[in-house]
Amino acid sequence: MPENLTQETIPAAAASTRSLRLGVAGPVGTGKSSLIATICRAMSEELQIGVITNDIYTDEDARFLRSAGVLPEERIRAVETGACPHTAIRDDVTANLLAVEDLESDFAPLDLVLVESGGDNLTATFSPALVDAQIFVLDVAGGGDVARKGGPGIARADLLVINKIDLAPYVDVDVEQMLADAVDAREGGPVLALSRKQQDTVDRLSAWVREMVAKHRAGSHTPQDPGPMAPHFHADEDGGYIHTHDDAEGADAVRHQH
Numbered sequence: 348m349p350e351n352l353t354q355e356t357i358p359a360a361a362a363s364t365r366s367l368r369l370g371v372a373g374p375v376g377t378g379k380s381s382l383i384a385t386i387c388r389a390m391s392e393e394l395q396i397g398v399i400t401n402d403i404y405t406d407e408d409a410r411f412l413r414s415a416g417v418l419p420e421e422r423i424r425a426v427e428t429g430a431c432p433h434t435a436i437r438d439d440v441t442a443n444l445l446a447v448e449d450l451e452s453d454f455a456p457l458d459l460v461l462v463e464s465g466g467d468n469l470t471a472t473f474s475p476a477l478v479d480a481q482i483f484v485l486d487v488a489g490g491g492d493v494a495r496k497g498g499p500g501i502a503r504a505d506l507l508v509i510n511k512i513d514l515a516p517y518v519d520v521d522v523e524q525m526l527a528d529a530v531d532a533r534e535g536g537p538v539l540a541l542s543r544k545q546q547d548t549v550d551r552l553s554a555w556v557r558e559m560v561a562k563h564r565a566g567s568h569t570p571q572d573p574g575p576m577a578p579h580f581h582a583d584e585d586g587g588y589i590h591t592h593d594d595a596e597g598a599d600a601v602r603h604q605h
């Protein structure tokens with residue numbers, strides 16, 4: 348340390364304010380906000396938690412979480428993505444990164460910041476520049492064969508959650524088969540069956556989060572990129588277009604106008 352720079356003169360920001368940044372992605376309505384509420388409810392006494400939500404035009408998810416009363420309201424902040432939600436978690440993560448850093452410095456030290464992606468399709472994943480680890484959420488109501496369809500989030504997120512298993516008998520889904528398909532699609536990567544109504548499954552989710560926070564603190568977790576999104580369709584007033592995030596073609600390359 349230079350002679351004139353004593354411990355007292357090191358700016359506060361140099362002290363570690365870095366939480367585990369944990370992304371939660373998955374198709375619309377699979378239960379991302381509910382899963383975040385469940386983690387907050389189960390773990391807010393043992394961990395200091397903050398939440399960033401992403402919605403296209405509203406702050407609806409943030410309002411849902413605030414009204415659930417699972418965290419002090421000021422620890423839940425919304426980023427309005429204004430465009431396709433995956434752009435803000437993958438191609439240009441600036442708005443989200445600033446929101447995470449502000450939260451970390453306003454409430455330092457936080458242990459965990461959960462970043463909820465806007466509901467998207469099967470292909471959305473977070474950039475490792477934004478999150479240290481990510482959960483991909485499917486639900487049984489989306490159909491028992493979804494896990495077999497693969498995609499970067501299903502195959503390579505740090506954890507795949509099959510949510511709402513309490514609904515399986517009503518939608519004729521065999522949960523064990525769906526879990527087995529998911530384990531195959533992930534070549535053995537972790538898969539968790541979840542229902543917020545079944546405490547044993549919530550306990551397993553908390554245990555996974557606890558272990559990930561511990562690994563992050565110990566420096567033994569390396570963020571992985573699940574891989575680029577597959578080309579996908581965006582509807583607009585003129586019908587829509589296929590959009591690809593293939594690096595070779597540029598983040599917003601448009602392959603085909605409809």
Ligand SMILES: Nc1nc2c(ncn2[C@@H]2O[C@H](COP(=O)(O)OP(=O)(O)OP(=O)(O)O)[C@@H](O)[C@H]2O)c(=O)[nH]1
Nearest residue numbers: 374375376377378379380381466511514542543544
């Ligand atoms: N039965 C049951 N319903 C659930 C469970 N988790 C979530 N839900 C319901 O599923 C619906 C969607 O949940 P959300 O948490 O809003 O889903 P989301 O993925 O955040 O939705 P978007 O942000 O719109 O993509 C809500 O009606 C929840 O009450 C569960 O474990 N069991």
